[in-house]
Amino acid sequence: MTCTRQASDEQIRQAAVKVLRLNDLGTMTTAAPNLYPHMWSWDAAFVTIGLSRVSVPRAIQELRTLLSAQWSTGMIPHIVFSDNATGYFPGPERWGTDSVAARPAGVRTSGICQPPVHAIALRHVVDRGRENGGSDQSAAEAFLEESFEQWMAWHRWLVDARDPDGTGLIEIHHGWESGFDNSPRWDAAYGRVRPGRVEPFTRRDTLHVADAAQRPDDAEYTKYLWLVQQMESVGYDDKLVPGLVDFRVRDVFFSAILAASSDGLAGLAEEIGHSTEAAELRRIASRFQNGVAATVDPVTGLARDYDVRAGEWISTRTVSGFAPLISGGEKALLEAQRDLLRGPEWMGYRGLAFALPPSTSPGSPAFKPRTYWRGPVWPFLNLLLGWASRRNGQEELCGELREASLCQLSDLAFGEYYEPFTGEPLGSLAQSWTAAAALEWLA
Numbered sequence: 001m002t003c004t005r006q007a008s009d010e011q012i013r014q015a016a017v018k019v020l021r022l023n024d025l026g027t028m029t030t031a032a033p034n035l036y037p038h039m040w041s042w043d044a045a046f047v048t049i050g051l052s053r054v055s056v057p058r059a060i061q062e063l064r065t066l067l068s069a070q071w072s073t074g075m076i077p078h079i080v081f082s083d084n085a086t087g088y089f090p091g092p093e094r095w096g097t098d099s100v101a102a103r104p105a106g107v108r109t110s111g112i113c114q115p116p117v118h119a120i121a122l123r124h125v126v127d128r129g130r131e132n133g134g135s136d137q138s139a140a141e142a143f144l145e146e147s148f149e150q151w152m153a154w155h156r157w158l159v160d161a162r163d164p165d166g167t168g169l170i171e172i173h174h175g176w177e178s179g180f181d182n183s184p185r186w187d188a189a190y191g192r193v194r195p196g197r198v199e200p201f202t203r204r205d206t207l208h209v210a211d212a213a214q215r216p217d218d219a220e221y222t223k224y225l226w227l228v229q230q231m232e233s234v235g236y237d238d239k240l241v242p243g244l245v246d247f248r249v250r251d252v253f254f255s256a257i258l259a260a261s262s263d264g265l266a267g268l269a270e271e272i273g274h275s276t277e278a279a280e281l282r283r284i285a286s287r288f289q290n291g292v293a294a295t296v297d298p299v300t301g302l303a304r305d306y307d308v309r310a311g312e313w314i315s316t317r318t319v320s321g322f323a324p325l326i327s328g329g330e331k332a333l334l335e336a337q338r339d340l341l342r343g344p345e346w347m348g349y350r351g352l353a354f355a356l357p358p359s360t361s362p363g364s365p366a367f368k369p370r371t372y373w374r375g376p377v378w379p380f381l382n383l384l385l386g387w388a389s390r391r392n393g394q395e396e397l398c399g400e401l402r403e404a405s406l407c408q409l410s411d412l413a414f415g416e417y418y419e420p421f422t423g424e425p426l427g428s429l430a431q432s433w434t435a436a437a438a439l440e441w442l443a
């Protein structure tokens with residue numbers, strides 16, 4: 001598919017830098033100007049990747065701010081609240097985390113986590129530092145030394161608290177932990193959630209988008225808050241939550257990211273002489289890589305999540321089915337996945353505005369082209385797929401994702417997500433991780 005860009009590389013670069021500047025509060029970049037006025041954990045990792053192309057010290061600061069919110073358990077919370085805590089619902093009061101002892105003093109956070117993309121971002125920071133040399137290099141290398149144990153604690157917490165039985169898959173307790181909030185992946189699991197009495201609430205997300213129908217509906221939102229209430233009732237205690245929470249799913253995409261990040265962190269560990277930790281991280285990487293590979297549906301070729309409470313595989317056709325491309329694995333599996341991704345159900349679906357994978361396959365009955373995680377294309381995910389395909393030696397796929405992404409992002413809107421067939425930017429505009437993805441693609 002050929003595509004005509006609406007702006008030059010330099011115009012895209014300048015506009016993307018402007019978005020990151022606009023959303024920069026000094027020591028944290030908000031995920032979006034109005035809709036998300038705080039730091040989100042996995043957004044921060046992508047933002048770091050983009051920032052490292054502009055300023056290595058500022059990129060380091062982003063990760064440092066995130067780490068300042070790490071709980072003593074090792075968990076990195078999914079939201080680090082800025083002082084403007086009123087700008088988003090649910091804020092820290094609703095999360096009830098102020099009384100949790102594991103939370104570091106002076107930082108307000110949510111009580112759950114998001115996919116661990118951070119070590120991949122750290123690798124980018126170190127590489128950019130070394131390319132630039134001088135003070136960038138020394139700052140990046142010093143940060144690696146200084147922060148290493150904290151990343152290690154994060155990966156160990158995930159393994160111990162979220163996969164105590166050694167399945168090779170990470171268990172999540174809220175759709176928000178997946179980062180794919182209302183994806184049809186979670187419909188059956190949410191279908192079994194029966195909320196008790198939920199404290200009254202007023203949403204704010206629907207105030208900031210043109211069309212509320214693009215967002216999760218109120219019934220979905222009530223369930224999201226019910227799960228928060230359940231976890232909050234036991235102070236987010238890792239030992240107690242699994243026994244009481246109504247949502248327990250092994251998330252294949254999250255697990256794949258843990259595999260990829262652990263492998264990346266192992267490489268960094270070796271470079272600074274932490275060989276014991278490097279070996280531990282390689283074991284984690286291979287355990288989760290195997291866990292991911294074992295979920296692949298022999299009929300569809302897509303990886304699957306597993307609903308722990310129902311004892312069922314989840315076979316909805318979403319982009320998370322390409323988890324093996326992220327975790328890495330055997331050549332035959334990676335080739336089959338690549339072919340599927342490029343095929344007629346995904347990047348090659350007839351009529352797409354850009355040859356980029358929709359979050360849910362348009363061939364799936366669950367597909368909704370304008371609704372959040374139910375169909376739209378998410379640009380940051382394409383960057384992650386591109387990064388992984390290059391690591392996998394699949395240069396051609398990476399090139400195709402790059403070309404189509406830059407064409408999409410040349411509208412300079414930096415949408416949160418895009419309608420797959422019209423190419424219309426939806427959700428928030430000037431979304432930070434979308435701008436960051438553009439900067440990295442341009443490099």
Ligand code: 9YW
Pocket residue numbers: 031036040041042043176178179180181205
């Ligand atoms: C919410 C910030 C976050 C992302 C999630 C995405 C959305 C909204 O926005 O969540 O209210 O939590 O689903 O992946 O981190 O960009």
